[in-house]
Amino acid sequence: MEVVMHEASTVNDENNSSESGVKYNGGSVEKPVILPQYEGTERSTFTKLEQTIDIQFENICYTASLGFRKGTKQILHDINGRFPPGQLIAIMGPSGAGKSTLLDILSGYRIRRVSGTVRTNGVPRNLKTFRKSSCYIQQDDRLQPLLTTSENMQIAADLKLPPEINKTEKNKTINEILKLLSLDKTARTKASGLSGGQRKRLSIALELVNNPTVMFLDEPTTGLDSSSCSQCIKLLKDLTLEGRTIVCTIHQPSASLFQLFDQVYVLAAGRCLYQGSTKNLVPFLEDVKHPCPAYHNPADFVIEIACEEYGSEVIDEMVKAADNGKSLTYFNKDVYPALNRYLGGNATTEENQEDLNDETGLQATSSMNQLKVLLRRGYIKTKRDQTLTYMRLGVNAIVGLMLGTLYWGAGNDGTKVLDNYNLLFSILMHHMMSTMMLTILTFPNEMSILIKEHFNRWYSLKMYYLSVTLIDIPISVVCCFIFSVIIYYTTGQPLEEDRFTMFFIISMLVVFVAQSFGLMVGAVFNVINGTFLGPTLSVPMMMFAGFGVTLNDLPPYLYWGSYISYLRYGLEGIVDAIYGMDRPTIYCPEDQYCHYKYPKKFLQDVAMKAGQFGNDVIALLITLFFLRIVAYVLLRYKLMAVR
Ligand SMILES: Nc1ncnc2c1ncn2[C@@H]1O[C@H](COP(=O)(O)OP(=O)(O)OP(=O)(O)O)[C@@H](O)[C@H]1O
Numbered sequence: 336m337e338v339v340m341h342e343a344s345t346v347n348d349e350n351n352s353s354e355s356g357v358k359y360n361g362g363s364v365e366k367p368v369i370l371p372q373y374e375g376t377e378r379s380t381f382t383k384l385e386q387t388i389d390i391q392f393e394n395i396c397y398t399a400s401l402g403f404r405k406g407t408k409q410i411l412h413d414i415n416g417r418f419p420p421g422q423l424i425a426i427m428g429p430s431g432a433g434k435s436t437l438l439d440i441l442s443g444y445r446i447r448r449v450s451g452t453v454r455t456n457g458v459p460r461n462l463k464t465f466r467k468s469s470c471y472i473q474q475d476d477r478l479q480p481l482l483t484t485s486e487n488m489q490i491a492a493d494l495k496l497p498p499e500i501n502k503t504e505k506n507k508t509i510n511e512i513l514k515l516l517s518l519d520k521t522a523r524t525k526a527s528g529l530s531g532g533q534r535k536r537l538s539i540a541l542e543l544v545n546n547p548t549v550m551f552l553d554e555p556t557t558g559l560d561s562s563s564c565s566q567c568i569k570l571l572k573d574l575t576l577e578g579r580t581i582v583c584t585i586h587q588p589s590a591s592l593f594q595l596f597d598q599v600y601v602l603a604a605g606r607c608l609y610q611g612s613t614k615n616l617v618p619f620l621e622d623v624k625h626p627c628p629a630y631h632n633p634a635d636f637v638i639e640i641a642c643e644e645y646g647s648e649v650i651d652e653m654v655k656a657a658d659n660g661k662s663l664t665y666f667n668k669d670v671y672p673a674l675n676r677y678l679g680g681n682a683t684t685e686e687n688q689e690d691l692n693d694e695t696g697l698q699a700t701s702s703m704n705q706l707k708v709l710l711r712r713g714y715i716k717t718k719r720d721q722t723l724t725y726m727r728l729g730v731n732a733i734v735g736l737m738l739g740t741l742y743w744g745a746g747n748d749g750t751k752v753l754d755n756y757n758l759l760f761s762i763l764m765h766h767m768m769s770t771m772m773l774t775i776l777t778f779p780n781e782m783s784i785l786i787k788e789h790f791n792r793w794y795s796l797k798m799y800y801l802s803v804t805l806i807d808i809p810i811s812v813v814c815c816f817i818f819s820v821i822i823y824y825t826t827g828q829p830l831e832e833d834r835f836t837m838f839f840i841i842s843m844l845v846v847f848v849a850q851s852f853g854l855m856v857g858a859v860f861n862v863i864n865g866t867f868l869g870p871t872l873s874v875p876m877m878m879f880a881g882f883g884v885t886l887n888d889l890p891p892y893l894y895w896g897s898y899i900s901y902l903r904y905g906l907e908g909i910v911d912a913i914y915g916m917d918r919p920t921i922y923c924p925e926d927q928y929c930h931y932k933y934p935k936k937f938l939q940d941v942a943m944k945a946g947q948f949g950n951d952v953i954a955l956l957i958t959l960f961f962l963r964i965v966a967y968v969l970l971r972y973k974l975m976a977v978r
Pocket residue numbers: 399400401408410428429430431432433434435436437584586
């Protein structure tokens with residue numbers, strides 16, 4: 336460790352600038368620092384750092400909103416701190432102290448209701464530039480469960496590494512990372528089959544692909560046994576050796592785990608009560624006259640203090656001694672040269688206020704490449720998720736057969752025209768409910784992965800959204816076709832190519848509109864709320880479809896409802912496909928009365944005009960595009976709102 340910091344201090348301080356043009360005081364290493372353990376060995380491609388980053392934060396406050404008219408709550412109170420490069424830093428504190436909030440702010444994930452300044456290498460942070468050289472690994476492992484370790488890595492490499500890097504180099508990097516993280520033996524195991532520790536390591540491996548200079552990890556040891564915990568922390572420690580700054584939150588580390596960290600930052604109710612090296616924690620406690628009892632783990636003791644077990648005055652005294660994080664007295668002497676290099680600038684300087692919503696240029700590869708890789712991943716997932724794929728095919732075939740048996744031959748029987756009308760509406764209901772509910776139930780699960788990958792700059796939201804739109808088309812078309820063929824033939828609809836094509840087009844459009852509607856709900860609400868809202872919001876669509884209460888019978892002040900009901904256009908279009916286009920008289924058994932043997936009379940009675948098919952298709956297409964755009968806007972809003 337010593338070597339890293341001393342060597343880093345010899346770095347040329349002059350001609351450095353960030354990508355945004357912000358002049359650094361220094362920090363960019365011209366040649367990578369070679370540590371003694373690496374000398375004479377072939378260097379890993381991914382471990383060579385272009386620069387080191389020193390993080391300083393001043394007067395950070397965060398106020399959470401408690402909801403409409405419920406006021407606010409201050410979580411972080413004017414805290415300060417310094418995280419030099421090449422250090423493994425633990426943010427410790429009792430539950431609710433504000434550890435995750437601080438990590439969210441430092442990583443740039445949380446941007447609203449935050450005040451104070453974050454500096455990188457002595458100058459106010461440019462968030463866009465900072466995000467390009469950092470990553471944030473959140474507490475829950477957000478992995479693609481159906482992809483193997485190596486597939487997950489391959490996708491990450493294809494999205495995060497620039498196009499100049501060829502396949503061989505990518506594979507070399509992947510193999511090196513997998514080996515370093517002892518994941519090489521599980522390369523062919525699906526992520527769903529990995530142990531907790533392996534999943535955690537895979538989460539780290541995925542973000543290591545593009546060699547970040549700063550890594551933030553929220554509780555990387557949660558849920559791991561003690562041996563996996565120390566394995567994970569030792570690995571992080573190794574990663575700091577080249578000059579990375581690694582910051583993680585941790586609840587209450589054991590004594591052995593605690594001493595693996597270089598530096599510790601202790602929070603109590605949003606205030607800093609200690610900042611310095613792990614070794615200096617005991618002297619600090621002695622200095623503030625609250626010495627750690629013999630044979631007591633200092634980490635446990637400081638957490639007990641932070642939990643107010645020794646009274647709130649003790650916390651106040653310690654916050655005062657640590658100057659709420661301003662004091663650097665208890666840092667290890669080794670880091671002094673690095674600390675001196677970026678002496679705190681003018682504390683009143685504001686952090687660069689670039690457009691925080693601007694995501695352009697953050698990704699490493701072109702939009703086309705992002706779409707290609709995301710479609711590849713989507714294809715593998717669909718292929719692997721056989722239960723869902725077969726279930727979708729099976730449900731369409733079975734429901735088709737059931738309805739076909741129930742309405743056997745109704746399409747060609749003058750006595751059953753009203754039954755057939757019921758069937759046509761049931762077909763639309765099937766398409767609407769099955770597609771919408773599937774999207775509402777599956778999309779929220781994808782959201783957490785999307786939030787992580789999008790924040791870590793794997794892809795743009797536009798390309799993700801486009802891939803989600805495209806990837807489902809083939810399976811939706813196949814399901815709809817199977818259903819349509821079965822139902823069309825079993826229920827004896829007119830065997831004319833044109834009519835079947837029209838019937839299929841309307842079915843497909845209703846499927847896609849319902850899917851967009853589900854996407855809109857799924858983008859904003861969780862599964863429980865979405866499951867309630869989806870069907871509830873569909874009721875007005877059914878009411879205004881013109882089925883039951885015909886369009887002629889709708890009160891004038893409610894007629895607007897029929898314009899926004901996509902089922903109205905679906906029903907009109909599908910009825911036109913079966914009974915429009917001057918369909919001749921329908922067969923009527925001699926001994927029976929057929930009220931609707933003339934299709935025109937039927938169309939008149941149900942208030943459906945013939946020849947509206949084209950208009951209905953246009954109306955459904957407009958609804959489809961409108962809902963897709965609204966769903967995209969809501970998704971974008973959701974991604975910003977969580978920050
Ligand atoms: N959006 C919010 N609305 C209300 N309270 C919030 C919000 N975000 C955070 N808090 C509160 O802020 C405090 C700090 O939360 P944070 O998640 O940062 O704590 P933590 O130290 O990471 O806790 P843990 O170790 O249990 O994860 C908690 O009391 C939490 O309830």
